[in-house]
Amino acid sequence: MSSAAPAPHASARRWTVLAVVSLAQLMVVLDGSVVNIALPDAQADLGTSDVARQWIVTAYGLAFGGLLLVGGRFSDRFGRRRMFLVGLIGFAVASGLGGLAADTTMLIVARALQGVFAALLAPAVLSVLTLTFPGGRDRATAFGVFSAVAAGGGAVGLLLGGMLTEWVSWRWTLLVNVVIAIPVAVAARAVVPRHEVGEDKPRIDLVGAVLATGGLVALVYGFTSAELDGWTAPLTLGLFAAAVLLMVAFVVLESRVRHPLLPLRVVADRNRGGAYLATGLAIMAMFGQFLLLTYYFQLVLGYTPIQAGLAFIPLTGSLVVGSTQIGARLVTRVAPRYVMAAGYLVAALGFATFLLLGTDSSYWAVLPGSMMLGLGTGTAGVAATSLGTSAVAAEDAGVASAMLNTSQQLGGAIGTALLATVAASVTAGSTVGDPLEATMQGYLVAFGVAAGLMVGAAALAMVLVDARPERHTMDAEPSATLAH
DSSP states (O other): OBOSOOOHHHHHHHHHHHHHHHHHHHHHHHTTTHHHHHHHHHHHHHTOOHHHHHHHHHHHHHHHHHHHHHHHHHHHHHOHHHHHHHHHHHHHHHHHHHHTOSSHHHHHHHHHHHHHHHHHHHHHHHHHHHHHSOSSHHHHHHHHHHHHHHHHHHHHHHHHHHHHHHHTOTTHHHHHHHHHHHHHHHHHHHHOOEEOOOSOOOOOOHHHHHHHHHHHHHHHHHHHHHHHHOTTSHHHHHHHHHHHHHHHHHHHHHTTOSSOSSOHHHHHSHHHHHHHHHHHHHHHHHHHHHHHHHHIIIIISOOOHHHHHHHTHHHHHHHHHIIIIIIHHHTTTSOHHHHHHHHHHHHHHHHHHGGGOOTTOOHHHHHHHHHHHHHHHHHHHHHHHHHHTSSOOGGGHHHHHHHHHHHHHHHHHHHHHHHHHHHHHHHHHOOOSOHHHHHHHHHHHHHHHHHHHHHHHHHHHHHHOOOOHHHHTSSOOOBOOEEO
């Protein structure tokens, strides 16, 4: 890493880099929710069974979550720009195959391939951003924009999925990625720099890759099984046991091998570790909330898919404001622990307002809580994302980015399964005669659990994070050596 000031053309170009990587990130995040609304139409069109329908969702999450650490190390080994382009183009091709699927099997395979290439693309996206904006106020602005895209993409996906499904075809929820990817790939070749990290490029720890992938896949699949079959089902318990054993073996191996897949120094730093844990808890609440509110809007209030998507716009707008206008300004002035804790507590208060909802509530009763969720998580997300990739050696940028993505992916899978199971269990055990009221009881308890998760994220930030603002965001701006 050179300490020379960036050349004027490089300094100007990096804002274009931000636009390119943000669009790529949006494409990956969209796919976590845009297809969900299209599932009923896809199921009817392809004659998909209920079991196979679940695999359309699960295949993407398993491949994405399971291969993220491997994808991060690939970026460090083979180059961030190269893996960015490979992941982007591969994701577009897989999306095209899914959009043209002739049967269910082809669609499931395409979704798994999307997950594989997303696992290459996501760490490359964040590590390119990290090395392009290594410090200073510009870094805070860049991470504010990126955090808004990463956190708000799920809500945008719900709206876009509803619009494409209702107005065009479910197939365009996949084909839209091709439309996004082509111009992004062209722009990336022109503006995304090669970051030189020296001759000693990290080798790929193959045994560690197998253990980490197996452990993460077992963990993600375990929570999916819990949602479908229950927490005490033999398959669920077996998957959780396998995940624990594989991950313990992985940690032991990583502490001994010369070229680990995940250098333990990346997660041992209390600031980065705190950021990963707090982000995971917050994402658990947020992703579960997207599912619960979608159900509430459509099943309780009777909204159409497009109306449900539109109902998330204030939350998305608040996320953008929280990330770009509040979080990006605060992280250069206030210690990250306070920015994160305050943001998560505001989000928890937003969830608490949902406890006042009923079967006959108007949208105006949902709006204040939605806006608090957006403002709180957007503000906290800037500090968490910046911390999760801060103070790492250039050769570890990819794997640090992968760890942040892994905490988000696991948080999403766990939160969706946890809150859906809580809601279903409370509804099933309700003694209320009205089925709609019983369903509402389940949602309210799940909203309370989500509020508790946000409080937990705030507590983790206060206990674990000790960074000062100037340490990570106000240092002089070193520039990575750029080569074309």
